[in-house]
Amino acid sequence: MSEGEAVLTGKVAVVTGSGRGLGRAYARAIAAAGAFVVVNDVDADAAADVVAEIEAAGGRAVPVIAPVGPTATAGALVAAAVEHFGRLDAMVTNAGVLRDRSIGKMTDDDFDVVVETHLRGTFTCARAALARFKEQANEDQQSGGRLVLVGSPAGQRASFGQTNYSSVKAGIVGMARTLAVEAARAQVTVNALIPVALTRMVATVPVFAEAVAAVERGEPVPAELRERGVGTAEDVAPLLVYLLSDAAAGITGQALGVGGDKISVWSHPTVAAETSRTGGWSAQAIAEAFPGELAQHLQPYAPDLPAEASR
Structure with missing residues (x-):
């Protein structure tokens, strides 16, 4: 399946933050696959x-x-889909901003604007889309729909200087799991x-600055980056097309990664190790047991730098 195949013929999708970058690639790819698209951005020219x-x-x-975040914007996006194309089949919550600073330099505004756009924007748009999906099910007795919430490796592993961004991206993946449960009946x-x-x-990110400049000049991504899972926005778009297609009807509640030459399935948080003690634990008992029974199961939290190449 390529992004140019007409696998989304007649479907209607909203893509937030689709004036540039990844959002632009998403909008173009799903349109090429046959979908009608509501393009959202704060930049009218873009x-x-x-x-x-x-x-x-x-x-x-x-x-x-x-701007994504307010409930009114979410409503306007759904309304535009219905007004111009008659229905809504998919919501892709891609819009986002960065305010990167280490926590000692991060202001309240730096934190709040990232939360407003990414986390609240994902919530309001997902809520509006789900309401429309249910309304359509009542109208034509055909339930169904697609929500694709855009996360980031920064929400899965540490990303220095991005306390705000890492937090909201982790929250978005948690939101996807819970919404998958709530929306399953529909x-x-x-x-x-x-x-x-x-x-x-x-x-x-200094290590990627030249690679970004090269891509903008139309040069290919170096093979060593592609092999490590770093590519262009166009490399990501086919996975979105697939997730919005009928072929992916059985896939839900997942965090799926793509970049360069790699596609990945991220694991859900799960218990890596556990031990028990009759009657409970004291701090001293934990100190005695931890090195031998649990310490070897502690998890890595920071990736190699190339894995941070998603913003």
């Missing part, structure tokens, strides 16, 4: 450019210019997409 690109390729798209699938791509949002 959104208009993406709509024009989709239409020039024979697709259909409309822009909605609004036959709505909910998955988290964990992309790794060389975009402008990654250019601030």
Whole structure:
């Protein structure tokens, strides 16, 4: 299955934050696969450019210019899909911002704006989409729909200087698991997409700055980066197309990663080791037992730097 195959013919999707970078690649790919797309961004010119690109390729798209986070924006996105295309089949919550600083330098505003856009924006858009899916089920007796919530490796492992971003991306993956349970009866699938791509949002990471510049010049991603799972935004988009297609109807509650030459399934948090003591534990008993029974199971928390190439 390639992103150009018409596997989404007639479906209607909203992609938040789709004026540039990963969002632009998502919107273009699902349009190429046959979907009608609501392109959302805060930059009217960027959104208009993406709509024009989709239409020039024979697709259909409309822009909605609004910041993601407020409930009113989520409602407007769903309303635009229904007004222009008659229904809603998929919501892709991609919009995001960065305010990178180590915690001692991070302000309340730095933290709050990231939470508002990523976490609250994902919540409000997912809630609005689910409400529309249920309404459509009542209207035409056909339940179903797709939610794809965009996470990041920064939410799965440590990412220095991104306390705010790591927190919301971890929260988004947790949200996907819970929504998958809540939406199962309506036959709505909910998955988290964990992309790794060389975009402008990654250019601030020194080791990737030149690679991002090279990609923007139209040069290929170096083979050693592709092999480690770092590629372009266009490398990520086919997984999204697949998740929105009928072929992925049985996949839900998952965190799926893609980048460069790799696709991955991230594990859910699970108990790595445990031990018991009749009557409970004292601090002294823990100190005695921990080195021999638990310490060897402690988990790595920080990745090799290339795995941080998703912003």
